[in-house]
Amino acid sequence: MGDLVMAKPTGSTVNSSALYVFEVLRFVADMPEPLGVTEIGRRLSLPVSTVFRALTTLEDAGYIQRFQNAPRFEIGTMPYLLNRALLSRFALHGESRPVLYELAQTSEDTISLWMRLGWYGVRIGGAFGRRDTHHHARLGDVVLLHTHPAGRTMLTMLPDNEQSDYAQFVANHHADSAASLDNGWPHPGGGGEVRRERTEPDSVRSSSVAIRDQNGAVVGCLASDGAAGGDDPSLDQRLCQARDTLEALIAAAPERYRSPFAHIPADKIQLNLASISHAKR
Amino acid sequence: MRSSGGTISPLAMSAAHSALQSQPGVASGAIGDKGMPMTEGDEPVPQGIDRAQGSDRAQVKATARILTALSVFASEVEDLGVTELAQRLGMTKNMVYRALSTLADQGYVVRDATSQRYQLGYRVLELQNHNRPEPDLRALCAPFIQRLQEMTGETVSLIIRALDYAVMIDGIETRLPGTYRMVIGSIHPLHTPASGLVLLAMSSDDDIQSYIARNSPLQINGGQGTLPPKDLWKRIRETRERGHAQVIREDALPMLSLGFPIWASGNQLHGVIGSGGPLARFGPQLPAMLPHIAQLLEELNQRTRLYPADPQQWAIS
Numbered sequence: 127m128g129d130l131v132m133a134k135p136t137g138s139t140v141n142s143s144a145l146y147v148f149e150v151l152r153f154v155a156d157m158p159e160p161l162g163v164t165e166i167g168r169r170l171s172l173p174v175s176t177v178f179r180a181l182t183t184l185e186d187a188g189y190i191q192r193f194q195n196a197p198r199f200e201i202g203t204m205p206y207l208l209n210r211a212l213l214s215r216f217a218l219h220g221e222s223r224p225v226l227y228e229l230a231q232t233s234e235d236t237i238s239l240w241m242r243l244g245w246y247g248v249r250i251g252g253a254f255g256r257r258d259t260h261h262h263a264r265l266g267d268v269v270l271l272h273t274h275p276a277g278r279t280m281l282t283m284l285p286d287n288e289q290s291d292y293a294q295f296v297a298n299h300h301a302d303s304a305a306s307l308d309n310g311w312p313h314p315g316g317g318g319e320v321r322r323e324r325t326e327p328d329s330v331r332s333s334s335v336a337i338r339d340q341n342g343a344v345v346g347c348l349a350s351d352g353a354a355g356g357d358d359p360s361l362d363q364r365l366c367q368a369r370d371t372l373e374a375l376i377a378a379a380p381e382r383y384r385s386p387f388a389h390i391p392a393d394k395i396q397l398n399l400a401s402i403s404h405a406k407r
Numbered sequence: 408m409r410s411s412g413g414t415i416s417p418l419a420m421s422a423a424h425s426a427l428q429s430q431p432g433v434a435s436g437a438i439g440d441k442g443m444p445m446t447e448g449d450e451p452v453p454q455g456i457d458r459a460q461g462s463d464r465a466q467v468k469a470t471a472r473i474l475t476a477l478s479v480f481a482s483e484v485e486d487l488g489v490t491e492l493a494q495r496l497g498m499t500k501n502m503v504y505r506a507l508s509t510l511a512d513q514g515y516v517v518r519d520a521t522s523q524r525y526q527l528g529y530r531v532l533e534l535q536n537h538n539r540p541e542p543d544l545r546a547l548c549a550p551f552i553q554r555l556q557e558m559t560g561e562t563v564s565l566i567i568r569a570l571d572y573a574v575m576i577d578g579i580e581t582r583l584p585g586t587y588r589m590v591i592g593s594i595h596p597l598h599t600p601a602s603g604l605v606l607l608a609m610s611s612d613d614d615i616q617s618y619i620a621r622n623s624p625l626q627i628n629g630g631q632g633t634l635p636p637k638d639l640w641k642r643i644r645e646t647r648e649r650g651h652a653q654v655i656r657e658d659a660l661p662m663l664s665l666g667f668p669i670w671a672s673g674n675q676l677h678g679v680i681g682s683g684g685p686l687a688r689f690g691p692q693l694p695a696m697l698p699h700i701a702q703l704l705e706e707l708n709q710r711t712r713l714y715p716a717d718p719q720q721w722a723i724s
Contacts, residue, residue, distance in 0.1 A: 143466040144473045144509050155534045183467055187474035188550065189534075203542040204474075205534035207481035208515075210713035212527045214483050220672055223715060243529060264541065268532050387529055398533050 150180040151189055151205075152398075160193035160200040209266040215386045216241060218346075219250045219265075222372060226253040229368050233361055235352035236263055239372075240276045241385055242345055243268065244395030245295045247277040250346075257353060268397055270300055272307045275323040275332035276349040282321065283336040283344045291393070299396050320362040329353070333361060335369045340377040345385065348372065469505075472498060476506040477515055482709035483672075486524040544677050544711070545577045548669065551707040552579055552680065558699060559692075561684035562587045566602035566666075568678065569594075571622060573603040576678075585660055587683045598625050598639050601652040601666035602679040607639075608646035609668050609676050615643065661686040663693070667700070670708045671716035680704065 153170060154161075161169075167177040181199055184190040191202040213219045222239050230237045230253035239251035249267040271277035271292060281292065297304050323332045334349035348369050350361060376383040387395065479487060479495055493503045507525055510516040514530035548565050556563040556579045564578030564587075572594040580589035597603035597618060607615055619625065625634040646652040652666035664683030671677045682700075683689065 144470040145513070147470050147474075148513055152533065155536050157536070158538060179463075179467065183470050183474065187471060187478065189474060200539055201534065201536045203546055204478055204481060205531065206542050207547075207710050207713060208477065208527060208531040209535055211481045211483065212529065212531050214672075214713055215485060215527070220715075243532075248529075248532065264535070264537055266532055266535055267537070386526070395529065397530065 147180045147183055150177060151184055154181075154184070154190050154199055155201045155205065157200070160196070160198035162198045166199070213248075213250050213265055216250045217383050218372065218375070221375065222251045223253070225368050225371050226251050229253070229350065229364060230255045232364060233350055233352065233358065235350040235361070237368075238263055238276065238349045238351070240280070240347040240349065242280060243385065243387055243397075244390065244392040245271060245292050246395070246397060247271055247274060247280060247347065255352060263351070268399065270296065270303055270399065272296070273303060275321075275325070276334045276347045278323070279321045279334040279336055279349070280344050280347045283338075295393055300399070320365055333365060335365050337369055337372055337376070339373075339384075340380050345376070345388075346372075469502075472496075472502055473506040473509050476503060477510055480516065480525075480527045481713070483712055484709075486519060486522065486526045488524045492525075544669070544714075547711055547714075548577065548680065548707065551703060552577065554703055555680065555682060555700065556581070558696065558703065559682050559684070559689070561682050561689055562589050563680065563682045564589050564602075565669075566600075566606075566679045566681055568597070568606045568676075571597055571618060573597055573600055573606055573679070581684065583684070583688070585685050585688075587662065587664065596622065596626070598622070598634055599627055600681070601654040601664040601683070602681040603666075604642055604646050604652040604654065605666040605668050605679045606676065608643045608652065615640075655686060663689045665693075665700075667704050668708075669704075669711050671714055672712050673715065675716040677711050677714070677716055680707075 150166070150170070153166065157166075163178050163181060164174055166172075166181070167174040170177065181190060185192070185199070185202070188202045188204040190199050192198065193200045218239060218241065226237045226239060229235075233255060234257045235255040237253045237255070238249050240247040241250050242248075246268050249263065249265055252263050252265055254263070269277050271281040281289065284292070293304075293307055296307050320333050320335045324330070325332065330351055331353065332349060332351050334347050336344050337346040337348060339345045348365060350365055475496060476492060476498075479492060489500050489503050489507065492498075492507075493500045496503065498506075507516060507518075511518055511525070511528075514528045516525045517528045518525050544567070545565065552563050552565060560581060560583060562578065562581045564575050566573045566575050568574070573596075575589065575591060575593045577591065578589040580586070595603055597607050607618060619636050619639065623636070625636065625639060626632070627634045642652075642654075646666075651668070654664050654666075656662040656664070662683060663686040664681060666679045666681045669677045669680055
């Protein structure tokens with residue numbers, strides 16, 4: 127966690143005092159465990175009184191909260207509500223639910239629906255399977271495509287020129303992740319097939335299949351994560367059926383199911399993954 | 408959690424509004440280092456308006472307004488205009504415009520160039536911590552239960568359905584004499600309390616029929632009497648028309664209890680927030696209070712509608 131970097135106000139209407147309150151908020155969101163005011167001040171090299179005031183303002187508005195009534199802080203309820211509100215603008219967030227629940231119930235795996243957000247993938251839907259005891263899947267998870275099994279499935283389905291654009295974007299904006307991209311990514315067979323990965327050491331099998339819009343462009347991915355031992359041959363088939371259902375929805379009303387950020391060029395969308403990179407799958 | 412309890416004051420009636428503008432006790436004299444804009448001279452003074460913003464206190468207020476403005480986007484609403492936000496927040500359009508400018512600068516909202524309206528920006532995705540579980544129904548409702556308790560002065564509770572019962576899972580008990588007890592885990596058949604009536608009334612007629620079939624005869628008064636199904640249907644119709652349930656229990660101390668639906672996405676229910684107390688105390692203040700309660704619960708429902716109802720919760724196995 128680095129020092130506080132002040133964002134520069136871009137116009138006279140920007141409240142510059144609020145900018146550092148947001149910096150404190152982002153710092154609290156990134157903390158791996160709840161911290162007290164003194165520790166936060168020390169890490170941000172800010173006076174305790176200044177940090178205290180920022181924390182009080184944020185706590186009053188529900189953006190941060192005390193952990194177990196202790197004088198240590200963690201992210202509050204409001205950012206999670208904003209996260210949900212953002213996801214609700216993806217029509218598939220709500221409307222894919224029956225499909226995902228059904229799949230989770232029959233497979234007992236955890237099912238995730240990912241959509242592209244520029245060169246990232248964001249988990250906009252999910253249903254926990256009965257056997258799920260160790261996944262940390264959360265709605266709103268954001269990953270760089272090549273750092274995650276579902277993301278890699280979307281990436282492998284992209285045309286070559288887009289894959290090069292992606293590599294360039296990672297080199298420019300996420301240089302610390304670029305090395306893992308140089309190793310390449312596994313290419314599956316023909317388009318639309320289920321891609322499988324096993325991750326160690328927790329021995330999780332991840333099966334995923336890309337979702338395309340009516341023009342054939344990869345817009346998302348449907349993923350099923352479960353115990354590596356419990357391979358079920360019919361899972362691929364069910365996964366593809368669910369994918370077909372979602373693609374039929376999209377094809378019938380492309381405007382409705384388009385990502386609300388689809389109009390922004392991918393290179394323009396840049397996120398700080400310090401906290402969200404905790405997302406494992 | 409702040410302390411609760413106490414009697415209702417006229418001001419508390421507008422708690423829904425005033426809480427938006429409440430200010431913490433501000434520690435004075437904090438001087439930012441590292442170029443932090445904590446002093447009067449650093450604050451960009453907008454042209455012509457609100458020059459009082461120079462003090463630390465005013466800056467904290469302005470920051471609180473920005474956070475409050477962003478919170479309004481925590482609902483299923485797609486976009487918001489400046490005028491609409493100003494009305495919702497009781498702020499001037501200029502205050503709202505400046506709050507939105509800061510939020511846009513941070514990427515938390517974006518302005519649609521065509522409609523001139525504001526939408527949430529994807530940078531709110533950065534404000535999460537994956538070691539912390541998502542807030543549950545109790546966490547979503549807690550601040551509203553507290554505000555409702557301050558507003559009514561009576562016991563307030565949060566109730567969910569489990570099979571054919573209404574189960575109390577949270578709440579605040581009043582310190583006033585002669586009241587309902589708030590007992591976590593206490594259960595009642597759905598057809599007796601106000602909360603249960605809401606849970607029944609907001610489900611389908613078929614579900615209600617099968618509830619009646621499963622539980623007939625519908626016992627009331629601790630098994631001393633039974634409720635004819637047609638009387639239950641009458642109560643359900645009243646509850647549906649009113650949008651909430653009102654139940655008066657005739658007793659040595661007549662009691663009035665209310666139940667309000669807490670909605671999930673797709674017109675399903677998460678549960679019910681109930682409030683009740685002696686009829687003689689709670690009843691007279693109710694007519695004036697109901698619009699404020701409705702406003703408060705509308706604010707809560709905008710948040711709870713962002714979450715689906717737990718599909719396991721109602722399962723009859």
